[in-house]
Amino acid sequence: MSSFKALRVQQGPAGRFSRLESVSLDDLTPGEVVIRVAYSCLNYKDALAVTGKGPIARGYPRTAGIDLAGVVEASSDRAYRPGDRVLATGANLGESLDGGLAERARLPAAALVPLPTGLSLFESMALGTAGFTAALALRRLLENHQVPERGPIAVTGPTGGVGGIALGLLKRAGFTTAAITGKPDSAPYLRELGADEVIARASLVTLGKPLETAVWGGAVDNLGGETLSYLTRTVRPWGNIACIGLAQSPVLNTTVMPLILRGVSLLGIHSVEVPRPWRLAVWEKLAGEWKPNGIERLIVRAVIGLEDVPGACEALIAGEARGRYVVRIGGDL
Ligand SMILES: NC(=O)c1ccc[n+]([C@@H]2O[C@H](COP(=O)([O-])OP(=O)(O)OC[C@H]3O[C@@H](n4cnc5c(N)ncnc54)[C@H](OP(=O)(O)O)[C@@H]3O)[C@@H](O)[C@H]2O)c1
Incomplete structure (x- = not known):
């Protein structure tokens, strides 16, 4: 796939705005690992970024999305191989790194967590940041x-x-x-x-x-x-x-x-720059002993597509939303 869809936050003369664009890997911030994104999700911070109401991105244009889960497509870091299932939450995605609201992501290996046993890609994004x-x-x-x-x-x-x-x-x-x-x-x-x-x-x-x-x-x-x-x-x-x-x-x-x-x-509580051992330990807990009950029924409000993200972000900013939006991008790959 040479070009793919990404929700990009731009800085224009009238302020920040976001739109779906067609981009290529070369347009993204550098990283060792290329990921086919299966799911992302929406957090309050995503809503601030996508609506332009908050200065979340550090540099423009920037792919929005502080979270993603997907499958490694290519990696120059020995920790990851094609086919590995990974997730990333916080870790500067959507801020200094291009984020997860896109069909592809390219990230530093240090930003990734191997998907823990006990969680599906979907469940990991139902939880997300x-x-x-x-x-x-x-x-x-x-x-x-x-x-x-x-x-x-x-x-x-x-x-x-x-x-x-x-x-x-x-x-x-x-x-x-x-x-x-x-x-x-x-x-x-x-x-x-x-x-x-x-x-x-x-x-x-x-x-x-x-x-x-x-x-x-x-x-x-x-x-x-x-x-x-x-x-x-x-x-x-x-x-x-x-x-x-x-x-x-x-x-x-x-x-x-x-x-x-x-x-x-x-x-x-700061979820972005978290010492790696803590991050891994917290995800292990969420996949096991602390795994929330009724993720799909109680926590997920709706599963939406990339094109539905701006409207859902407005609802989040208005404080109207109940539960979480999961964004299906490639779906289960
Ligand atoms: N420190 C970190 O690393 C970190 C990580 C994640 C999130 N956060 C922050 O934590 C907060 C919650 O995040 P979230 O993703 O759970 O957001 P969310 O899903 O949008 O939920 C926020 C909830 O806060 C209440 N609310 C919203 N707007 C409000 C307003 N103007 N005045 C009073 N209450 C309002 C509503 O709950 P009720 O109607 O039930 O009161 C709303 O459902 C956000 O401020 C987010 O930026 C921080």
């Missing part, structure tokens, strides 16, 4: 001594990819969970995912004091802003808050009081 990030958050919570006895874990943005998968992972790990959502009518869905309690975000009573009644054992936060600020004031002594996202706001107004008077920890 969202699943990887939720699992990384669980790993960091456990490493920092979060235990179920300390109380329920509040999960924000739970109808989204990261939050929804986090609910299931936490439940499986023995925690009680509370989904704090902007869509309280999604309560039956959230309970199926693993929520013990569903709370409308709009109903949270906050006094704005540095410390308020401590109700949460810990938290997984995808929103930032006022919601994260509320969580810092209401997590119990020695609880952890895994700080993942900024769907509400990148601003955090808080004080040191929760940290120095309750021993609360704010754990930074």
Whole structure:
């Protein structure tokens, strides 16, 4: 295949925009491994890139798509051979490297993970960066001594990819969970995912004091802003808050009081530049002991084609989506 389709983000005089283009391997950023892409998926970051609302790409034009799963077509790195099944999440795809929303990708071997036994190519993209990030958050919570006895874990943005998968992972790990959502009518869905309690975000009573009644054992936060600020004031002594996202706001107004008077920890979660042994270990967990239940039924909202990506990205930015979009490109190869 000399030319192939790719969703490219461009920088024009009126700003950033994306469109499907016909490109060749020579148009892509360098790498040792050429991959036939089977599936990609959409994360909030992809939505920012594709709609042009966020400066995700570092250099233009750039193929969008922070995740991909596929089959190696050619490799000059001895770690990979034609026919190997691989995945990549984060690892600078769609940022400094051309990404996964294309029929072909060319990537450095270091960006790839061999598809772990126990996951199909499709399942790996149903999870994608969202699943990887939720699992990384669980790993960091456990490493920092979060235990179920300390109380329920509040999960924000739970109808989204990261939050929804986090609910299931936490439940499986023995925690009680509370989904704090902007869509309280999604309560039956959230309970199926693993929520013990569903709370409308709009109903949270906050006094704005540095410390308020401590109700949460810990938290997984995808929103930032006022919601994260509320969580810092209401997590119990020695609880952890895994700080993942900024769907509400990148601003955090808080004080040191929760940290120095309750021993609360704010754990930074960063899914892009992850030490390789951690990355491999997290994917092994997701393929085995932590593999979420009902991936196709609960986590996947829709399987779409490359041409449907812009519309789906608008829904993600509007916060309307529930669950994850998988993008079928070559399909099971
Ligand atoms: N740190 C990392 O490495 C990393 C990795 C992955 C994702 N993230 C970030 O984590 C967040 C979640 O990612 P995702 O892929 O799960 O996104 P998503 O699927 O689009 O879900 C985001 C959820 O947040 C809520 N939400 C959306 N817009 C909102 C708004 N304006 N105000 C308040 N709530 C809003 C909605 O949930 P409810 O309606 O249920 O409240 C929505 O379903 C994003 O900010 C993303 O950039 C960070």
